[in-house]
Amino acid sequence: TVEHGFPHQPSALGFSDSLRLMAIGTRSGAIKIYGCPGVEFMNLHEQNNAVIKISFVPNQCQLITLLDDNSLHLWSLRQQDGISELQEERKFTLRGPPGAPPSVTQIKVLLAHSSGERLYVGTEGGSVFTLALPSLKVLEEKTVGHEMALRGLPDEYASRRPFESVEALQEHPKNPDQILIGYSRGLMMVWDVTTGCSVQHFLGTQQLENIFWCRGAQQIISCHNDGGYSQWETTGDPIQQSPMENKVPYGPFRCKAICKITWVTSRRGSPYIVFQGGMPMASYGDRHSISVVHGSQQIAFDFTSRIIDHLVICNSDPSADHDDPRALLVLAEEELVAIDLQTPGWPVIQCPYLVSLHCSAITCSYHISSIPLKLWERIISAGRKQNTHYSNMPWPVDGGVNLAEAPRQRDLLLTGHEDGTVRFWDASGICLQLMYKMSTVGVFQTDMDPNENLNSQGEEEWPPLRKVGCFDPYSDDPRLGIQKIYLCKYSGYLSIGGTAGQEQEGYRWKGHEQLHARQDPVRFPAGFQPFALVQCQPPAAVTSLALHSEWRLLAFGTSHGFGVYDFQRKCQVMFISTDIRHCPSLWAGTNGGTVYAFALRVPPTERRMEEAVSASQIKEIQLMHRAPVVGILILDGHSVPLPEPLEAAHDLSKSPDMQGSHQLLVISEEQFKVFTLPKVSSKLKLKLTATEGCRVRKAAVCTFGSCRAEEHVENHLTVLTNLGDIQVVSLPHLKPQVRYDCIRKEDVSGIASCVFTKSGQGFYLISPSEMERFSLSTCWLIAPRCKVDPPEPSANRRSQRGGSTERQNERSRQVTWTDCGFQK
Structure with a gap:
């Protein structure tokens, strides 16, 4: 399996400069690692506790996670048969002395040392503990207690400093033997881990949120809860009473706290100052923003969901003179945003x-396999015209190597949304990428002007806010929601059904009252163009949709009935009485277990515009158990499902056998039943609901191939029940083949969202923001295949400068490595 979309409830972000990998932790205990497109790793903590901190071990294929139960977990990317896998190596919980309060060992911050041999953890009790890596053994003699931070301080300052927690830890950019410790009440201290004593103190008085040590090691930046930040000089006295400069970017009135700040140098002149928060409390207290300042340029990027964390990706060469920031990566609660700097x-x-x-919010989905190249290129072309505002910079998280084979075919996943949009996703490979977005809003009269620019603002506005990201959970009109989608890949016709009984060769909506078409002219961008709008009466939501592009007919149903629309002549198909026997037909099933059969009279192509299409009811089947009809399928003389419209005409499938007797398969919630045609007599049935309460929810015909003989294929019926299990049933004999547990039966939304593909795969929502993709066919396995190689040793690594004697002594104490399964 593979997961598509955005992790549900992210809680932590980490990045490795040496591996060029990004890690995201979630509240459910998931850990996900990403590199270049196609490089993905995922695993779960056993406890399912929230991940609150992630720290990569420098120059190693390892990372450490901190959970909200105060446990530390060491993970490794290990190669097996040329493929890397994410594995948990060990876990550790920091314990305090008997009788000590929990805050003494409650971890708040992590710092993995550049040597890859130590991990520093700061606690609420004000202590910094040192752990050996990879054994996670506490080095007691290296512990920095909070009382050590007060040594040598002026009495008047030390006497008013109560018990403090550690808020931040930073390693000296030039000297790996020194670390900077920041305490919650404003005190900062440079500590020498070799000598075990303090080197310098910075006597801050404002509550501290975070710190940053600049690249040249001559400046320290601290940010505070009053919305300001301070610059401290490290080349001055051992005890600094006040900073060089205090600044409140959006003052002078009360501002939100700046919870994180980054100060990076650039060869283009002024440094880049990136900070999270700091907006005026009165007017912008509800905004989620990150500000970027570079010389005279300043922008506050405004997000629609809470910001979890951010980081600045810089030049990866440690020997360079400047940081040279490339991109700002922001993890928000509902999306990931990258900004080109x-x-x-x-x-x-x-x-x-x-x-x-x-x-x-996703309201429906639809999958199409083997898209013709011509349609594929047209969708890509229309999507590019929508994406001209994006940067051309390559994706900055580019670690690892993707070993997966190129996709064998072009697949589309279409999702309908509550705001009246349909999004086209490239579902051919591991990464689900947005290709094109179509909006139906412009067709209807709503309160919003379709030509309105939502991002427009005055140039002189202060703070200089710019809205970024695409997450927008609010719909202008709930009737705009999309309920059903049907795309003919051969003709390019797209039909969309809505919530308020409207449906279009291109769109639809939802609600209690119908939406009215817009009367004034509207310019539609390149892409799918609407040319017909059908309004059902009463305006109930469209529950089923079928389009036959060869006959130019559209059939649709609601909870109040069904109809047929001729979209070539743009008129309703009339239902008349006739004795036509061998002709096109329409089959419709209801929630009451009734199946209606209609004969369609479709004029020849040359008289199509002059003569109307007509329909007549020829049969009505009432299922004895009266269970709702889930699906209807016609099998030809060889018991093969009929091809899609125009599929045989394009030589993409064999022509159906019209000589032998056809069969009708009716799929209800409780059983499958086969009827012979044209007499419509019962032939055989399979009752699937032997388990109490079991009901069919989704059914589709899938093609299963052989890995040994490519020319051998079989068509089987794939069924998903309300218990979350998937069953494969043979056609036409209705013999159960296999059964798999797939979705939790409590996951009602996941079961309702499931969609099958023709190749035996499936998609379903595992959260409001994520889809899981599974495969029932061994010929169509979709899973990440990638590897990550350890970074090559570099003579310029700052971890190799100094501290060699101290590290050798530490190595001699770590005799437990081999006991823990590691080979040194």
């Missing part, structure tokens, strides 16, 4: 993965 205007970089599927 090298292109003027700082545009957004389009994400190749972690897409926000739920930018507006």
